[in-house]
Amino acid sequence: xxxxxxKPSRDICQRGTSLTIQCQVDSQVTMMFWYRQQPGQSxxxxxxANQGSEATYESGFVIDKFPISRPNLxxxxxxxxxxxxxxxxxxxxxxxxxxxxxxxxxxxxxxxV
Amino acid sequence: xxxxxxxxSTLSVQEGDSAVIKCTYSDSAxxxxxxxxxxxxxxxxxxxxxxxxVGEKKDQRIAVTLNKTAKHFSxxxxxxxxxxxxxxxxxxxxSNSNSGYALNFGKGTSLLVTP
Numbered sequence: 001x002x003x004x005x006x007k008p009s010r011d012i013c014q015r016g017t018s019l020t021i022q023c024q025v026d027s028q029v030t031m032m033f034w035y036r037q038q039p040g041q042s043x044x045x046x047x048x049a050n051q052g053s054e055a056t057y058e059s060g061f062v063i064d065k066f067p068i069s070r071p072n073l074x075x076x077x078x079x080x081x082x083x084x085x086x087x088x089x090x091x092x093x094x095x096x097x098x099x100x101x102x103x104x105x106x107x108x109x110x111x112x113v
Numbered sequence: 114x115x116x117x118x119x120x121x122s123t124l125s126v127q128e129g130d131s132a133v134i135k136c137t138y139s140d141s142a143x144x145x146x147x148x149x150x151x152x153x154x155x156x157x158x159x160x161x162x163x164x165x166x167v168g169e170k171k172d173q174r175i176a177v178t179l180n181k182t183a184k185h186f187s188x189x190x191x192x193x194x195x196x197x198x199x200x201x202x203x204x205x206x207x208s209n210s211n212s213g214y215a216l217n218f219g220k221g222t223s224l225l226v227t228p
Contacts, residue, residue, distance in 0.1 A: 100214055
């Protein structure tokens with residue numbers, strides 16, 4: 001398995017501000033992913049963050065709104081920029097080991113007021 | 114892209130009964146199918162998975178079956194217990210695609226096991 005530390009675990013933010021979420025993994029991984037889980041909904045992939053290259057964003061998500069950093073093989077950040085109440089969600093980072101098994105961080109519960 | 118459909122959205126069973134959750138997928142290139150259990154306020158946890166070269170896999174009370182021809186897979190939980198109550202998500206992945214190991218999730222099934 002993988003130990004993934006994600007923080008903050010929750011935050012309440014004012015609209016128009018930005019929040020950076022951090023994800024730290026206990027060992028080096030090539031692929032990291034960021035998902036969004038809106039209240040009572042399923043998980044939707046925001047982007048794939050591979051070290052040494054720009055993040056790849058899914059349809060409906062753009063870099064200006066969700067900038068991602070991946071400075072090394074154990075760490076990534078996701079920023080939610082210029083927040084609005086519609087951004088209220090749980091944001092989860094995920095890593096995949098070589099056998100395709102995916103593990104998730106504990107999530108960041110974001111409330112925008 | 115891949116589209117994963119999951120049914121039912123809610124399922125209520127009596128303790129000791131079996132529960133079955135079904136998923137279909139659209140991309141025939143998908144080759145890895147995990148199931149996640151998510152308890153309220155917690156992260157999704159992998160409970161079982163199956164790869165495309167296998168038709169069935171079992172782990173104690175949990176089993177998964179895969180029909181590649183029909184492009185559907187199912188989760189079976191036998192002898193259900195109240196602690197099985199949670200939301201269950203199926204997912205599909207094409208590990209050979211350009212998106213690498215990204216998962217496409219079904220919409221989830223809220224399972225309630227009543228004593």
